[in-house]
Amino acid sequence: MDVVPKKPNPPYGPKDVQLEDLEGQRKNFSFPVAFDIEHSGGSVGNGLEEGQIGGPKPGHYPIGLLFDLLASSSALPWNITVHFKSFPEKDLLHCPSKDAIEAHFMSCVKEADALKHKSQVINEMQKKDHKQLWMGLQNDRFDQFWAINRKLMEYPAEENGFRFIPFRIYQTTTERPFIQKLFRPVAADGQLHTLGDLLKEVCPSAVAPEDGEKKNQVMIHGIEPMLETPLQWLSEHLSYPDNFLHISIIPQPTD
């Protein structure tokens, strides 16, 4: 499988990021099979290393997220091994049908809206709107998808953003699959919270101390947004199709 993410400069304004490209390439879920990831390393310049990273990885994670988390410093194309037999039932979500994938996707979208709008927007939509969201994603139809998704990205004029930001932070070093907590995009004094604020609050080990060395990369869609980027903006523009910000914290590559 060739995965070629585009890597624009860290974004601030929408024009710097080719969102359609990002979504087109990285949004696909790696369903319907599980895979152990054997990758060819080489970032250190010690020649190629091969080995397995951790255990089998969840096929319901968006493939872009898996790439950021596991292979972002590898040479491209990213070689993965796909196993069709001996599915690790105990460790991974099974994917018995397309309906199950759709249900999983929709349950993520609903959860995101519960956080953003107390589920008001998603509940006001008809079933056909939910279907359109899924079909737009399945068929790579950007316009079809966004016709519905833009409603999920709106917020009342009197607010400065969503109620809470849907996000999940992934690290390969922890047993817990991800960190997810309640976090508001706007502080009590009306200031917009930034990505840095979020990390300091929910994952302080990820952020380097003021004068310390940068130990980690904070990645979304293969890029490292500046920590000063407002979280509300990130949520509106860099969320995955399931409306969550999937953030990877990976060790800084040592080259």
Next chain:
Amino acid sequence: MEEDEFFGEKTFQRFCAEFIKHSRQIGDGWEWRTSKDCSEGYMCKTYFQIKPGTVVSHLGTSAHVQTCLPTEEALELPLDDFEVTETTTGSEVIKYEYHVLYSCSYQVPVLYFRASFLDGRPLALKDIWEGIHECYKTQMLQEPWDTITQQEHPILGQPFFVLHPCKTNEFMTPVLKNSQKINRSINYITSWLSVVGPVVGLNLPLSYARTASQDE
């Protein structure tokens, strides 16, 4: 972070503690577990059930059948559940696990569950449904994926089936309103679990209700 709703995480933990207290009194098997970093906790209960002559949907050709018909044709035998059950499966012990976690997204409790054989082989959802009371089956079968999805356990990372929490507020609100009206406090967890538990084969002894209404 902020608990401006009725049912925040601290409230959840308090009701769970009361629930577990009664569980210990009657030996119902519920325990409290915390995540490694101790920031969160959940209730869990494990029990074992012997299912005589289980029909298992993913059982392939068995060793017994192969020794009976030691030819290549044995491998191509169509799966005949009845025959396999009669001759090979016998009784199987099934381990059921139920976890009650708090969802900060929906600000309600959520029921996670899974079932497996003793050797670790998980049961498919289809097999778990066979243990469900008839009256719930119709609704489940019509829209199974709306109500139950398979998700990663947020703390353990392993796949569990989850009863989707998006309708919880809908059925709990009248219960809460009524309890306020008649001025009798309830244990949210007890009331909620008594509604959702039976749907997935988990029953609560009545004594929980008597205890809940006594704790004023």
